[in-house]
Amino acid sequence: MKIRNSALAGIALAATAALGLTACGGATPAGDSSSSASGGAASGEITVYNAQHESLTKEWVDAFTAETGIKVTMRQGSDTELSNQIIQEGQASPADVFLTENSPAMTQVENAGLFADVNKDTLAQVPAEFAPSTGKWTGIAARSTVLVYNKTKLAEDQLPKSMLDLAKPEWKGKWAASPSGADFQAIVSALLELKGESATEEWLKGMKENSKAYKGNSTAMKAVNAGEVDAALIYHYYYYGDQAKTGENSSNVTPYYFKNQDPGAFLSVSGGGVLKSSKNAAAAQEFLKFITGKKGQEVLKNGTSFEYAIGSDVPANDKLVPIKDLQAPKVDAAKLNSEKVTDLMTQAGLL
């Protein structure tokens, strides 16, 4: 008993010492974040609010830091969580760069007037169709909507012609999605832009009726593979990523592309932008230039993310269906509206 008591007292002592340390640390923005963004062109450190996949951005960051010596701190979150956070933070935002999986959240920050212009030479690396006409942010990668289905449960002729068919009664209980994810919300925003509000509302109602909600696209695909559900509406690269690893979550799964400019053939542009309030804008612009440049895009082509490369004439990973064969509908990325989409999905009871 004596021994334990003194051991506990020891813990208390150590804890008190630690408190002293934190009390000092608390005064400045803590941790190894970007508190000391020293000036000068393209040096120092930046903070990236990252809604892209952590592993992909980490590959970019590691290559970028190795080349430039600029230290990058990441804050991980979802598209709209981070866009709304940046808007609430306003001028005080610690973010220098914002990366997303999709574009609606970029538009939201742009509309709040918080983005600086993207440097000309960065924009020059990205084809116009993958960037908004305003030049306030740029596409950095793309991802295609796809219906993955379990080939033991569905035959090819049972597949829907259009994504809109999934709202029909015969699909009740048969398909899955991850409605809380930014990916899915981007698909809905494309639907909203292509077909209008009442059609979208109708479709979401049907979805609430018919679909099973999973948390995350990979989890939804895993469910299709296990036969819990026949099909799932997700993005293409979850399938290719799993195939490239062990395939254990996709061995029974086949991807089906809607094509024909269907809303379900939507090609979503991942975005990147530099915040006006950035304390190290030069380094931030440099980072954006790097990821849209040859080396950054080759990470997409050769890496394990299986997202589409779109800039600097780097072709897509050769395992993927080429972009020109996807027959994606034409949607102006700058028009995609995330707030309206979350409202509609909240009304439909999906959120």
Next chain:
Amino acid sequence: MTSDLSAPPRAGTTTAGRGTSPRPPFGVSAVSVLAVLIALFSLVPLGYVAYMTVATGWDTAVGLILRPRVGELLLNTLLLMAATIPLCLLLGVAGAWLVERTKLRGHRIWAVLLAAPLAVPAFVNSYAWVSAIPSLGGLWSGILISTLSYFPLVYIPAAATLSRLDPAIEQSAAALGLGAWRTFFRVVLPQLRIALTGGALLVGLHLLAEYGAFAMIRFDTFTTAIMTQYQSTFNGAAGNMLASVLVFFCLLLLVAEVRSRGTARYARIGSGVQAKALRLPLHAYQLPAQLFLLALTALAFGLPLYYVMRWILAGGADIWTASEFLPALLSTFTYGLAGAAATTVVAFPMAYLAVRHPGWFSKSLELSNYVTSSMPGIVVALAFVTVSIRMVPGVYQTAGLLVAAYVLLFLPRALVNLRAGLAQAPKELDEAAQALGKPPLLAFIRVTLRLTAPAAAGGAALVFLAIANELTATLLLSPNGTRTLATEFWSKSSEIDYAGAAPYALLMILLSAPMTYLLFQQSKKVAGQ
């Protein structure tokens, strides 16, 4: 993960004799002012929820609260509580009774094993079960996982109370002709009332607050839905309205617990030594009892451990070389220590007032904190994010703010322990030291503080445990670039990288195990008062 075993205010604190109080080290007023400030600070989240509800506007608020989705969440949450709380009570009491009151073979080992599931965070449990049965989902899975994770919250206080109950009453009952079963229901069970209502409250609060475990099995409660809304809108009206409903539930639970605890006195009066309880022979029930306990601990503790180890083996050496691994361990440790220390320091003025100057004033101070610590981490975090961005942007995204949130969430753990420790440090000693010429401050440090140190350390250890497994508040409030074991585990497991998540799960269990044991030991001591 908001509260702990010793969270609810226990009735009646032992205080030192009547006489005049020794002069406090900094003056009563200074201690009071500190305590009031802390209490006010702890009301920030409640104030925030109330403010947001008003600011949203009546019509919008009503529209967001009275919608079918809220009805679904309500039904889910109510069914979950209605099934899980009784199950936890049943398993907890049955286990405690077998271990403490029967001639169960190996009861010493079982006593510890039944507390062990508490060392497995509920979201790790969920991860293991999803690995075992990938199709798990919905209400039944929610009930299964939360029952297995939380029944020790009832078992521990029930076992502690049973081991301390005066068997004289039972013997009288038996002498008056009551059979063993009727004695149990009419004599023993009523005496467990405080332990059971307290345990039930804790299970209820955990059910309301849990995020990771339910998100993994696709079971939506208010907390998972708030998180979803947060990820879609950061701080939207819909999420805030869900939070206000959730807070309402937490308050309901608190009130229900206070009311059902009752005012009867259970302490034994009179002098003399308490008799040792008699252990009931099990005879033919020995084997079924052993099998029951084996099944229970295998499902609640064996299964998660087995799957964590299986994933670790499947992952091989690669998963241990990941570069995020050490920083996560280090920051978990640092936050755990800093949070535990800060919480203990902050709890001191309140504990001091409660013990040395009991009364309505110190009671209401304490109550204000119990209200906050009953709220889920996500609500406290949402409040801190909003308030800090708008009012004190300087502290936004700092380690200090995160530690402050931990302090509010876990203060009762430190408080209850400190109170018990202070109560055992007679103020007469302090007086004597002062009479012998030591200045009040020095007397206080040399006498009271030293005597309280073990209790303070015990409370700090519990807070550390809570912080190491905290997920939602950490996700929302942590400084840029911060990763803890819990957040890394969560990020890996939601990308279905189960092998990559396994080392984090194992470490969380390893960190929690000694603390759980400590909790188990402490509860026996506290129950003796």
